[in-house]
Amino acid sequence: MSDPTASAAGVTGTLEGHAGSPPTTAEPGREKPRSLGRDAWEDLRHNWVFWIASVLILILIVMAIAPGVFTSASPTASDLDVSRQGPGPGAPFGYDLQGRDVLARTIYGARASILVGIFATAFATIVGSFMGIVAGYYGGWTDTIVSRLTDVFFAIPIFLGAILVLTSFPSDENTSQVAAYTKVAVALAIFGWTSTARIMRSSVIQVKQADFVQAARALGASNSAIIRKHVLPNSLTPVIVVATISLGGYIGAEAGLSYLGIGLQPPVISWGIAISDAQTYLRVSPHMMMFPIAFLSITVLAFIMLGDAVREALDPKLR
Amino acid sequence: MGRYALRRLLQMIPVLLGSTFLIYVMVWALPGDPFAGRCGQRPCTDAYIAAQTAKFNLDDPLIVRYFKYLGNLLQGDLGQTFAGQNVSDLVARAYPTTLKLALVALTIEAVVGLGAGVLAGLRRGGYFDNFVLVSTLFVISLPVFVIGFMLQYGLGIRWGVFPVTVSAGAPFADLILPGLVLGSLSLAYVARLMRSSLAENIRADYIRTAIAKGLPRRRVVGVHAVRNSLIPVITFIGADFGTLMGGAIITEGIFNINGVGGLVYRSIRLREGATVIAVVTLLVLVFLLMNLIVDLLYAVLDPRIRYE
Numbered sequence: 165m166s167d168p169t170a171s172a173a174g175v176t177g178t179l180e181g182h183a184g185s186p187p188t189t190a191e192p193g194r195e196k197p198r199s200l201g202r203d204a205w206e207d208l209r210h211n212w213v214f215w216i217a218s219v220l221i222l223i224l225i226v227m228a229i230a231p232g233v234f235t236s237a238s239p240t241a242s243d244l245d246v247s248r249q250g251p252g253p254g255a256p257f258g259y260d261l262q263g264r265d266v267l268a269r270t271i272y273g274a275r276a277s278i279l280v281g282i283f284a285t286a287f288a289t290i291v292g293s294f295m296g297i298v299a300g301y302y303g304g305w306t307d308t309i310v311s312r313l314t315d316v317f318f319a320i321p322i323f324l325g326a327i328l329v330l331t332s333f334p335s336d337e338n339t340s341q342v343a344a345y346t347k348v349a350v351a352l353a354i355f356g357w358t359s360t361a362r363i364m365r366s367s368v369i370q371v372k373q374a375d376f377v378q379a380a381r382a383l384g385a386s387n388s389a390i391i392r393k394h395v396l397p398n399s400l401t402p403v404i405v406v407a408t409i410s411l412g413g414y415i416g417a418e419a420g421l422s423y424l425g426i427g428l429q430p431p432v433i434s435w436g437i438a439i440s441d442a443q444t445y446l447r448v449s450p451h452m453m454m455f456p457i458a459f460l461s462i463t464v465l466a467f468i469m470l471g472d473a474v475r476e477a478l479d480p481k482l483r
Numbered sequence: 484m485g486r487y488a489l490r491r492l493l494q495m496i497p498v499l500l501g502s503t504f505l506i507y508v509m510v511w512a513l514p515g516d517p518f519a520g521r522c523g524q525r526p527c528t529d530a531y532i533a534a535q536t537a538k539f540n541l542d543d544p545l546i547v548r549y550f551k552y553l554g555n556l557l558q559g560d561l562g563q564t565f566a567g568q569n570v571s572d573l574v575a576r577a578y579p580t581t582l583k584l585a586l587v588a589l590t591i592e593a594v595v596g597l598g599a600g601v602l603a604g605l606r607r608g609g610y611f612d613n614f615v616l617v618s619t620l621f622v623i624s625l626p627v628f629v630i631g632f633m634l635q636y637g638l639g640i641r642w643g644v645f646p647v648t649v650s651a652g653a654p655f656a657d658l659i660l661p662g663l664v665l666g667s668l669s670l671a672y673v674a675r676l677m678r679s680s681l682a683e684n685i686r687a688d689y690i691r692t693a694i695a696k697g698l699p700r701r702r703v704v705g706v707h708a709v710r711n712s713l714i715p716v717i718t719f720i721g722a723d724f725g726t727l728m729g730g731a732i733i734t735e736g737i738f739n740i741n742g743v744g745g746l747v748y749r750s751i752r753l754r755e756g757a758t759v760i761a762v763v764t765l766l767v768l769v770f771l772l773m774n775l776i777v778d779l780l781y782a783v784l785d786p787r788i789r790y791e
Contacts (some may be wrong), residue, residue, distance in 0.1 A: 242761050286742050299739055312497055312501065313501070314496060314504060315501075315748075316498055316499045316501030316502050317505070318497075319498060319725075319767040319770050319771060320502055320505065320506065320763065320766075320767060321725065321726055321766065321770075323732065324732070324747065324763065324766070327732070327748065328506070328510070328751060328759070329509065331751050331752065331754075332509060400529075412623075412624070416626045417625050419628075420626055420627065420628060420733060423626075423733070424732070424733070424736075424748075437627070439628070443632065446632065446636060447640070453632075457625075457629050460626065460629075461624045461625050461626075461629070462624075463589045464623075464624040464625075464626070465620065465621075465624035466618065468623055468624060469620070472620075
């Protein structure tokens with residue numbers, strides 16, 4: 165999980181701020197100037213990368229909700245007679261060491277990756293946005309303290325931090341699945357919220373100076389109302405971009421943690437665990453490793469492509 | 484410049500204190516008995532527990548323990564492991580290897596990434612540009628352990644181009660393949676950042692001026708366009724150095740390298756708190772120093788930036 169946000173840090177466009185620009189930017193013949201949101205959607209609609217990524221993500225989400233749609237085989241039924249047997253009729257992806265169907269296990273593994281990715285992104289985005297708004301909006305001493313706190317968490321490598329957290333609170337076979345997912349997601353988010361906080365802070369500082377915020381304050385709006393109605397909606401754009409891109413990163417990190425044996429634990433079905441189990445047999449039965457890797461990579465790729473497309477659509481500098 | 488650097492160095496102190504305290508709490512406030520399983524199958528003897536409790540000040544409240552630890556740290560004493568080894572010896576043995584690995588990775592990512600990014604950015608939309616975009620996307624989507632396995636299997640085992648594991652002493656030749664694996668993700672980001680930064684700057688007014696006054700293309704690109712486009716890339720590379728050193732856990736495992744990654748991973752699993760804290764503190768220090776160096780480099784790269 166290197167820093168995928170670095171490339172998104174330049175995005176500071178604001179929804180309202182753009183719409184308020186002089187109407188000369190609107191093409192002649194149009195009734196009213198389009199908002200940045202509408203503009204972005206027009207852009208996305210014609211972007212094939214966006215459609216490919218969306219379709220892939222949709223398929224993966226269906227896979228996570230209802231894996232039975234894609235395979236009739238059970239992911240836990242094992243038959244040692246067919247241990248490590250390669251792809252063939254009846255089992256297009258072959259069997260793993262325990263004689264379990266690799267296709268079924270790969271399909272069922274989508275749930276762990278998607279859930280951990282979404283949970284981690286949600287936690288990191290909520291905490292990061294909150295800290296960023298507090299620091300950016302209130303400024304002064306609050307800003308100094310929150311910013312230094314962000315620095316403290318930012319300085320610790322996220323993967324290392326996650327390992328530390330997960331070692332302190334290990335999962336075992338008695339942990340419920342949802343608890344196991346949440347634990348890994350929280351471990352990643354504890355050190356992952358910092359980039360969101362930094363981007364949110366700079367975005368809020370920009371919005372705060374806008375005339376409509378001053379106007380709202382002059383009309384006697386309370387701080388919380390200003391934040392809810394004006395600051396938050398107008399500083400969300402860069403955060404959305406970072407969230408989409410980092411979702412792919414979190415999925416990769418989950419696989420890495422599970423691969424090390426610290427993330428998710430069996431009996432949870434996860435691509436990281438499957439890859440880790442298969443590595444010993446890489447030379448004789450590569451199929452056991454290849455299919456989980458392919459699915460993992462496609463998932464990460466889909467989210468990164470989506471994030472890229474969204475960023476290009478929202479970044480006013482690229483217009 | 485000097486005053487700016489000094490102020491930044493002073494600002495580092497609270498961050499460093501905060502990070503070490505965070506790690507200290509996480510390591511020592513673990514639920515459970517620190518002596519569980521420490522003495523093999525038998526429970527630990529009272530004498531051993533008493534000695535270790537005294538050594539790590541386990542009877543003191545956490546905050547007192549932390550300040551005692553800091554006091555020792557300031558005197559250059561990193562403490563001992565439960566088995567009585569000096570943590571400083573362990574770190575001194577592991578650190579140079581990882582430093583070498585990170586330098587190799589950084590060199591590869593800077594040279595290849597910058598080269599690819601410049602070539603792609605100069606001809607945006609061209610054949611090479613599309614190749615760079617697609618191949619970097621591919622690299623970004625592959626987790627590092629997958630890249631590690633594939634390269635180790637392909638280049639190491641199948642074709643024997645590179646050694647499969649790294650021998651003792653970690654000579655630079657052995658570290659090329661692990662360095663490539665470790666730096667692969669950042670390489671992709673560097674190439675993409677450089678590409679977009681250059682593509683943006685190449686349309687700038689000062690480039691048009693430089694062309695208009697008849698400068699040779701080599702000078703326009705090399706001095707005016709590339710140098711000014713380097714700022715976001717340098718920022719990324721600088722921050723990445725710390726990540727590379729801390730993120731070497733998986734790469735070091737795959738290629739059997741005895742570095743900081745392996746040391747910290749083993750220490751976390753064995754609950755060797757003193758070692759974990761020492762290694763993480765050093766990583767944080769490297770990270771902060773690299774960020775400072777990067778900020779100072781801005782002034783060198785962009786003449787508009789001055790530090791008072």
